[in-house]
Amino acid sequence: MKEFLTDQLKTQEYFLNMGPQHPATHGVLRLLLKLDGEIVRNVDMDLGYIHRSIEKMCERATYKQIIHLTDRLDYLSAHMNNEAVCLLAEKALNIEVNDRIKIIRTIMDELTRISSHVLWWGVTGMDIGAITTFMYGFRERELINDIFEETCGTRLTMNYNVIGGLRYDIHENFVKRTKDILTHLKKKLPEYDKLLTNNIIFQKRLINIGVISVEDAIAYGLNGPTARGSGVSCDIRKTHPYSAYDMVDFEEAIFTEGDSFARYKVRIKEMWESISIIEQLIDKIPNDEHKVKTKAVIKLPVGDFLQRVEASRGDFGVYVKSNGQKFPERLKFRSPGFANLTALNKMAYGLKIADLVAILSTIDVVVPDIDR
Amino acid sequence: MTNLEIKNKIEALQSGLTYSSEDTDFLCIEVPKDLIKEFLLEIRNNEDLSFDYLFALSGIDFGEDLGVIYHLESSKYKHLIQITVKTSDRENPTIDSIHEIYPAAYFNEMEAHEFFGIKFIGHPNLKNLFLPADWDKGFPMRKDYTDTNMLIR
Numbered sequence: 463m464k465e466f467l468t469d470q471l472k473t474q475e476y477f478l479n480m481g482p483q484h485p486a487t488h489g490v491l492r493l494l495l496k497l498d499g500e501i502v503r504n505v506d507m508d509l510g511y512i513h514r515s516i517e518k519m520c521e522r523a524t525y526k527q528i529i530h531l532t533d534r535l536d537y538l539s540a541h542m543n544n545e546a547v548c549l550l551a552e553k554a555l556n557i558e559v560n561d562r563i564k565i566i567r568t569i570m571d572e573l574t575r576i577s578s579h580v581l582w583w584g585v586t587g588m589d590i591g592a593i594t595t596f597m598y599g600f601r602e603r604e605l606i607n608d609i610f611e612e613t614c615g616t617r618l619t620m621n622y623n624v625i626g627g628l629r630y631d632i633h634e635n636f637v638k639r640t641k642d643i644l645t646h647l648k649k650k651l652p653e654y655d656k657l658l659t660n661n662i663i664f665q666k667r668l669i670n671i672g673v674i675s676v677e678d679a680i681a682y683g684l685n686g687p688t689a690r691g692s693g694v695s696c697d698i699r700k701t702h703p704y705s706a707y708d709m710v711d712f713e714e715a716i717f718t719e720g721d722s723f724a725r726y727k728v729r730i731k732e733m734w735e736s737i738s739i740i741e742q743l744i745d746k747i748p749n750d751e752h753k754v755k756t757k758a759v760i761k762l763p764v765g766d767f768l769q770r771v772e773a774s775r776g777d778f779g780v781y782v783k784s785n786g787q788k789f790p791e792r793l794k795f796r797s798p799g800f801a802n803l804t805a806l807n808k809m810a811y812g813l814k815i816a817d818l819v820a821i822l823s824t825i826d827v828v829v830p831d832i833d834r
Numbered sequence: 835m836t837n838l839e840i841k842n843k844i845e846a847l848q849s850g851l852t853y854s855s856e857d858t859d860f861l862c863i864e865v866p867k868d869l870i871k872e873f874l875l876e877i878r879n880n881e882d883l884s885f886d887y888l889f890a891l892s893g894i895d896f897g898e899d900l901g902v903i904y905h906l907e908s909s910k911y912k913h914l915i916q917i918t919v920k921t922s923d924r925e926n927p928t929i930d931s932i933h934e935i936y937p938a939a940y941f942n943e944m945e946a947h948e949f950f951g952i953k954f955i956g957h958p959n960l961k962n963l964f965l966p967a968d969w970d971k972g973f974p975m976r977k978d979y980t981d982t983n984m985l986i987r
Binding site for chain 2: 515765
C-alpha cells in the first residue's frame with residue numbers, strides 16, 4: 463500500500479479562478495492562480511471588468527469636465543484625484559490660489575485619507591477573518607462622510623475642487639464637526655490597536671508574509687503605503703509639496719520590514735499623521751474668497767504637464783499633452799493601484815491562497831482605479 | 835539636479851537626442867527608437883542620474899506617428915524626466931520592450947499594446963489585459979478609431 467502511494471499517486475499543478483466576483487478581491491478583479499495544492503506558483507491577472515476608457519473620454523472633454531471623471535477612478539480618494547487635475551491646470555495657467563483654498567483642500571485631503579484608511583482597516587480585518595472590524599471601520603467613515611455631505615453636497619464623489627478654488631465655501635459647522643471627529647478618532651484608534659494590531663493571531667497572518675525588498679519595490683514601481691512598508695521614502699507630500707503641505711509639520715510613515723504587517727503599520731501611522739496635520743490647520747483657515755476668478759473656457763498652453771498628488775493608495779499622477787485647445791491631446795492617469803499590483807506575483811510566490819488574500823488586502827486594491 | 839545639469843550629463847552620455855527647452859518643470863527628450871534600450875540602461879545605471887523608478891509609461895498617438903512616453907524618476911534624487919520614442923509605421927509599429935530594465939513596464943506595455951497596437955519586441959506575453967481576449971475591432975485609443983458605442987465622439 464505504501465509503495466502504491468509513493469509510486470502511483472502523483473500531484474500536479476492546477477489552475478483556479480479567483481474572482482471576478484469574489485469578496486476578497488475588493489471588486490471585480492480576476493486572478494488566475496496556478497496552484498500546487500494550496501501553494502501559489504503563479505498569479506496571472508485579467509483586468510478590465512469595469513474598464514470605462516476614461517482616458518479616451520477625456521480626449522473629448524474640457525478640463526472642467528475631466529475633474530468629474532477623476533472621482534470615478536479611485537472613489538476612496540476622490541478629493542485628491544480632483545485636486546490633481548485642478549493643480550495641473552492652475553500650474554499651467556499660472557493661477558495663484560489663496561491660503562484659504564490651500565488649507566481647506568489639505569484638510570479635505572487628509573479627511574479623505576482617514577476615511578479611506580478606516581475603511582481599509584475594516585476590510586483588512588474582515589479578509590483575515592475578523593468580522594467586527596468591518597462594522598467599526600464603517601462607523602468612523604460614516605461620520606467623516608457626514609462632514610463631506612454638509613460641505614460638498616455629496617458623500618463619495620465630491621467634485622469639490624474646481625480650477626481656481628473650491629466649488630462652495632465650507633459649511634458653518636465644518637470646523638466644529640472636524641474637531642469633533644478628531645477627538646472621536648483619537649479615542650477610537652487605540653481601540654483599533656487593541657482589537658487588531660496587538661492581536662497575536664492577526665500578527666501571525668501578516669508578519670513575514672508577502673515580503674518585498676527596497677530594490678524590488680523601486681524596480682516594480684511600487685508607491686504609497688505599499689512602498690513605504692518596504693522602506694522607500696516616496697511621499698509626494700514631502701518630496702513635491704503641494705497645497706498647504708509645506709506649512710505643516712508631519713512625519714513620513716516608513717517601516718523597513720517590507721512584509722504585510724509593515725504595510726499595515728504604515729497606514730495606521732498615516733491616520734495619526736493625518737489627524738496631526740488637520741489639527742495644525744483647522745484653526746488657521748483665513749478669511750478670504752473660496753474661488754479665484756477664471757475664464758469660462760479653459761485652454762491649456764501647448765506643452766507637457768504632469769501633476770502628482772499623494773492619494774490614499776499612493777502616487778497618483780495626471781499627465782496631459784496639450785496642443786493649445788480646450789481638449790487635451792492625450793491624458794494619462796497614472797494609477798497607484800495598477801503599479802502596486804505589478805509586484806503581486808513576486809510577493810505571493812510560494813505562499814498559500816489565504817496569504818494572497820492578506821497581501822491583496824494590505825496593498826489595498828481598488829479596482830476602478832486599476833481598470834480606469 | 836536642475837534640468838540644465840541633467841541635460842549636460844545626458845549629452846555627455848549620448849549625442850544626437852532632441853531636447854525641449856530647460857525652463858519647463860521637467861526635461862523632455864526624444865530618443866530614436868533603436869537607441870531606447872541602451873539609453874535607458876545607461877541613465878538608470880549612471881550614479882549621478884540614477885533614473886531607477888519608472889513612474890509612468892503611456893502610449894500615444896501623435897496623429898501620424900505612434901509612440902511611447904516614459905516618465906522616469908530617481909528614487910534617490912527625486913528628479914524627473916520625460917522620454918519620448920516615436921515610430922512612423924502605423925501598420926506594424928514596433929518598439930523595444932524595457933521590462934528587463936524596469937519590471938514595472940511589464941503590465942504598462944501590455945496596456946499600450948492593446949490600446950495603441952504597439953508591439954513591444956522582447957515582451958513575453960502581449961495578451962489583452964483590459965479588453966476581452968477576442969477583441970478584433972482595432973485599437974481604441976488611436977485617434978482614427980470609431981465605434982458605434984462611443985459616448986463622446
